[in-house]
Amino acid sequence: MKNRNRKAVCIMSGGMDSTLAAYMMQEQGYEIIAVHFNYDQRTQQKELQCFESIASVLQVQEKYVLDIDFFKQLGASALTDKNIDVPTDGLEEGVPVTYVPFRNGIFLSMAAAIAEKESAEVIAIGVVEEDSSGYPDCREDYITAMQRAINLGTKDETNIEIKMPLVHLKKSEIVREALKLHVPLEFTWSCYKNEDKACGVCDSCRLRLAGFEKAGVKDPIAYL
Template identity: 35%
Template sequence: MADRRFVMSVTPQASETSALVLFSGGQDSATCLAWALERYDRVETIGFDYGQRHAVEMQARQAVRSEMVNVLPQWADRLGPDHVVDLTGFGAIGETAMTTDRAIEADARGLPNTFVPGRNLIFLVAAAALADRRGLEVLIGGMCETDFSGYPDCRNDTIQAMSQALTLGLAKPSPIETPLMFLTKAETWALAERIGGAALVQMIVEASHTCYLGDRTQRHDWGYGCGTCPACELRAAGYNEWAARA
């Protein structure tokens, strides 16, 4: 059943030629950007400034975009403009360990306090509005429920419900592609390798940023980060599992 759902999630309609990638500059969104460039004639990116603690995330976005056209030159002409939306007001409402200086721990519901309530929902609404204005047909996000870190807005049911809501609210089909939804982190590294070989994998290692603490001083086999926060641990474990199979 999982395999069938995966195929349904990532197969675009024949008539769809353009896409907007929700792009944070992390491993997952970098892989999604490469995946989109492989499939769509026109690809744009959207990022969100929601008051995240570390500016390094916004810097990584531009580094990955710049290097993407170098490692995938065959699709360089498909990459269009980048857009950044100011959602700092929303970040203040969500106030979590992602936007304020506090220890990373579980909350009363058992969710990690890096979870920003409603973040992906807000992101998708903003992205859909921009896509409508820009004439972009498909939204692409790096949400994943296999290694989803406890975030309920990364689940496939949530994304499918948002697609339905956007379709109703915009009075037109609003597909949301999630190519990583049923992949482990190891499988995400493997997907990057399939699309762009060792060059793409190395670019993601060097340029993308995942660490919750914003650490770019420590270089590991899997990239830069503190090595101890949940995001680093998940990325490292996936990389090590993929590398062991390679």
């Protein structure tokens, strides 16, 4: 039975990873407070649509949809600056051009404000370290450091744990865990480029498709 005194603020992009993280929190008995960010990313409308569908299936009672124009002004990422092409050849080395500078730090800071206001004891984020695209703000050490900073910068009685239940999983393991928890994967979106049919060739699509292939199941979303 859900314990109404235990709340988890779940940062939910509409993607497979953050959706699974939210399902895992609900499975552990937390009341989900769903948080979604519109930051002028290329697939903003599709991601918002996915978030709303997933929040509905999860029967979320409290949700925040936050608009941030900062990243559009900043640019510096292929996700927020349409003058920068999204790579599709899979050959990029180092930190990819799809990295949005300090995005997770900003998201976690805003989620911390919500968690303190809502008296939530957990923030859940679907970062994946080993099988991600090499984003520095998806590293476990970084998230742990943010947890300490958040607790230093909030009221003494506030004690927030940042849970990252997927951080050491491979994409195939994420797919299997999602199937086990009956996550509606058909409502999730990973493509960096398109909002109608997924491109299948950007880094995020490649990782997703490889995960489904290794898990031995078919991805339920449409691809070009």
